[in-house]
Amino acid sequence: MHISLAGRLGSGKSTLAKIFCPKYGFEHYYTGAIMRQLAEERGMSALEFNKMCENDRTADYMIDNKTTEVSRARRDDKILFDSRMAWHFAESSFKVYLYVPIEVSVKRIMGDSSRGNVEEYADAADAEAKILARMQSESLRYREFYGVDNHDLNNYDLILCTTSISPEEAADTIWREFNIYLENPEGYPKPKKLYME
Secondary structure, three states, rough: OOOEEEEEOOHHHHHHHHHHHHHHHHHEEEEEHHHHHHHOOOOOOOOHHHHHHOOOHHHHHHHHHHHHHHHHHHHEEEEEEEEHHHHHHHEEEEEEEEOOOOHHHHHHHHHHHHHHHHOOOOHHHHHHHHHHHHHHHHHHHHHHHHHOOOHHHHOOOOEEEEEEEEEHHHHHEEEEHHHHHHHHHHOOOOOOOOOOO
């Protein structure tokens, strides 16, 4: 009973998870908080930490191995794995990718004070440049480490654009699609794209 939730920066993964998990009785397993804490402990920005991780795989290994371990040991528990790579490491999960255009990412991230000191931007242009650089850094790292592209939509069962729907609507859509998937995983149209512009 696992769902893996990945997506673009600013697509609403954390907001959605905070709604989805209590509403549908799932535990929220969030690796982004672990990464931000590791960055903050080192006095680094999220981008600087990602750049460091291109050469030092310690943090990635720790998080990814734990994700696999938890998904195996707790196969029957209701867990939402909120992580860019959980689709690859959480075994037998319903793989969801949240999508938004870059301009939506920028607007949302700049308006999110909960991200702390590890994500600060001078203006929208600076935010866009740093967000794209971070996405590129992560993609490069995952391709080199694991031979996979986390932004390849064919890796996922459900692609959900969150630009024009509320987090509550997104949570309810994932729940509905998850139950359809459970009825016939092999017959679920992969990837199923909803609300794409």
